[in-house]
Amino acid sequence: MTNNLKVLRAIKNISQEELSNKIEVSRQTINAMEKGKYVPSTVLALKLARFFEISVEEIFTLETTD
Template sequence: MKNTIKVQRAIKNITQEELAKIISVSRQTINAMEKNKYAPSTVLALKIARYFGKPVEEIFILEEED
């Protein structure tokens, strides 16, 4: 699964640390998601999508091999 978290953060001009505090996770969790090393829970994916004001499918993209 790929995601656009880094792009969305750039648009809002916020750091990994700021996003992490907003959605109550560690900065390392945000970093791991951006590097596609961690797939978030449904609740976490929904929190991220809600914060950015986008549908989950615009933030998280399911790939063929997933």
């Protein structure tokens, strides 16, 4: 799964720490998601979508191996 969290943060001009505080996770969780080392739960994905006011699909892309 890939994501564009880093780009979305840049657009809103917020740090990993600020985002983590807004959605109540650790900064390390945001960092791991941005690096593709952590796949968020459905609840976390929805919190991010709500924060950025976009759909989950606009943040995360499922990579398939066809």
